Amino acid sequence: MANEIERRALFVSHDPSYYQDFASYASGARPIEAMTSATYSFPRNAALGFVGRLFGQPLPLPHPPVTVLMHGLQPGHCWPMEGTSGHLGIKLSSPVHVTNVTVDHIPNIVAANIYSAPRHFVLWGFIDRSTILDTESIERCRAPVPLWTNVPDGVMPCPLQRSSTTSTDRTTSRTLRWRIGHRFKVDQVVFQILDNWGSSESTCLYRLRVHGEV
Numbered sequence: 001m002a003n004e005i006e007r008r009a010l011f012v013s014h015d016p017s018y019y020q021d022f023a024s025y026a027s028g029a030r031p032i033e034a035m036t037s038a039t040y041s042f043p044r045n046a047a048l049g050f051v052g053r054l055f056g057q058p059l060p061l062p063h064p065p066v067t068v069l070m071h072g073l074q075p076g077h078c079w080p081m082e083g084t085s086g087h088l089g090i091k092l093s094s095p096v097h098v099t100n101v102t103v104d105h106i107p108n109i110v111a112a113n114i115y116s117a118p119r120h121f122v123l124w125g126f127i128d129r130s131t132i133l134d135t136e137s138i139e140r141c142r143a144p145v146p147l148w149t150n151v152p153d154g155v156m157p158c159p160l161q162r163s164s165t166t167s168t169d170r171t172t173s174r175t176l177r178w179r180i181g182h183r184f185k186v187d188q189v190v191f192q193i194l195d196n197w198g199s200s201e202s203t204c205l206y207r208l209r210v211h212g213e214v
Contacts, residue, residue, distance in 0.1 A: 019100065019211035023189075025069040028093035029210075035089025035149045035190050036065050040080035040202035068208050075110050078204040087149050087192040088205065095185040096212035098125060098160050104207035115198035118205060122162045122194065125186035126155040149190055158184070 023029045141158035196203040
């Protein structure tokens with residue numbers, strides 16, 4: 001029975017390309033609240049609120065950050081991050097040498113607002129300082145942009161990759177693969193969004209998958 005549960009958990013933690021997803025909630029990954037930006041609050045319109053109470057339908061609440069770690073790409077089923085830039089901290093399901101990341105967004109034909117999709121972003125990993133023995137590794141971890149979040153004691157934030165989406169893949173799933181110059185394993189990452197495609201109020205992140213080698 002235990003082996004069957006483990007097999008199913010491993011199955012659901014893979015993406016359609018058969019990369020294992022170490023940021024999957026089903027496999028044990030969790031958001032890190034202290035490293036995560038505020039969730040956007042929808043404006044409370046008095047007229048809409050009255051109609052909702054009249055018919056017993058409450059106003060929709062924004063989805064929490066954990067939504068990004070779960071399966072599903074239904075329109076509107078995303079984490080609305082407040083503003084045009086921010087970050088999502090993730091405790092991965094296990095320590096991993098990150099090799100690629102998949103950023104998901106819904107297709108243009110069903111998206112109510114494509115301007116809230118992430119555009120430029122940086123993936124950070126947190127490396128235990130006690131494992132860094134040479135200055136070359138420290139040089140590789142020099143930041144291309146500031147990291148706008150809290151950093152735990154005893155670790156060094158290392159930018160694993162800075163990338164962007166194009167006007168085509170902002171409304172689809174895109175797997176970003178890169179060559180990383182070190183072999184450190186990380187169990188905490190921060191997905192830092194630098195900007196979006198034009199929305200000034202919020203940025204909508206549907207799903208993020210982190211792949212790598214154990």
